[in-house]
Amino acid sequence: MNTFRYGPRVVTFDCYGTLVRWHESVNFTLREIFAEKHGSGGVNSFIKTFHHARHALTEGDFKRYTEILAGALRCALASQSLIGTSDDVEKLLNAVQTCPPFPETKSSLEELRENYKIVIISNSDIFLITENIAAIGVIFDHVIVSEKCAAYKPSPVIFKYMLQTIGAVPADVLHVGASVTTDIAPATALGIRSVLVARDCQSVGLNFHQSIVPDLSFIPKILRSEML
DSSP, X not given: OOOOSSSOSEEEEOOBTTTBOHHHHHHHHHHHHHHHHHOSTTHHHHXXXXXXXXXXXXXXXXXXXXXXXXXXXXXXXXXXXXXXXXXXXXXHHHHHHTOOBOTTHHHHHHHHHTTSEXXXXXXXXXXXXXXXXXXXXXXXSEEEEHHHHTOOTTSHHHHHHHHHHHTOOGGGEEEEESOIIIIIHHHHHTTOEEEEEOTTOSSOBOOSSEEEESSTTHHHHHHHTTOO
């Protein structure tokens, strides 16, 4: 039961990079794949090309995220005159599925569940994200993935789909994410209050409407600041 008079009743979260260590896991695996084929030279360019292609592919005709990742990997390998295999794709998908949660993820979510519904909104497929959720070890009220609405963040379509699915209006929701481009900007444009998780930030703003925090443990603190 929400004990706050003016605050949200639902807290939504990006998953990859916000709840789990997506970049560390994926980039480590990309380095492994590249090293097996080519050695260490040019690996940073290879990884940069992968992420650029991944973002570009989400802007085209809708494809499941497993296909997006496979396509981005093929593009990055081709940029180095290399050819990918099905084993390379499987290794990458496994890296996504087994991303470990950040240390404070479970405890922060459990604290929030005492007063709020918690929801994931992720550029992903159910096939990929199911294992991530199991590793987090917390029950979510809803899991919204791109596969369900044929749209990727930062498209407003997936945020509107989330609102419709959970039966909420923007004022009911606080959105938490680690990307300004794919999370904070589109959520804010729809009138959804948001918090940016910037894990390398040195200063912490606890203003409820424009917050930047270094990790998820600050989310309950922000919401407690609204308590009467």
